[in-house]
Amino acid sequence: DAMVIQNPRYQVTQFGKPVTLSCSQTLNHNVMYWYQQKSSQAPKLLFHYYDKDFNNEADTPDNFQSRRPNTSFCFLDIRSPGLGDAAMYLCATSRALLSYEQYFGPGTRLTVT
């Protein structure tokens, strides 16, 4: 089945220790998104890639970076995680820009100790 896969599902990191979250997709979609969702909050878009074009949201902290080495994979790097970065991180894809329907992975729950 075509899908969006996120690894790991649960990640524990120490305060200030860099961490990388992974997302892969078998849908061959052009657009990949990263969202941050804190408890009882709406998913908040951090950035998205259209092919190799990176689009950062204005309020995404510099601490958050992303890489997309190929169509299938996208990574979220948190350079120096703080306690406030503990959240669920959701990866999503869509077929094209202005294709509003997005397909989500199961998320990675990040804990910062």
Add this chain to the structure above:
Amino acid sequence: DQQVKQNSPSLSVQEGRISILNCDYTNSMFDYFLWYKKYPAEGPTFLISISSIKDKNEDGRFTVFLNKSAKHLSLHIVPSQPGDSAVYFCAAGYQGGSEKLVFGKGMKLTVNP
């Protein structure tokens, strides 16, 4: 500033009855609206959408109604089934809006047998 609001955090209904989930928005530029359903430990999945040129869209047991003048949309589930128990997110987007979706905080629906 929340542009998409789901003001009720939870709803409980009996199996077989109607579930009505509400969503309000503030940005009059939104021209496309979606509902996503999320089960625990899974990512959100697309449920149904509506364009601003329509006021109703139906898909089986699910109907979405849009009232543009009131900036309000609702999702009706008839009849409700226990398997519908999940968190439902309302989302909105618009052409020229950086191709991003703005999500509400979600509403937890519980359908009791």
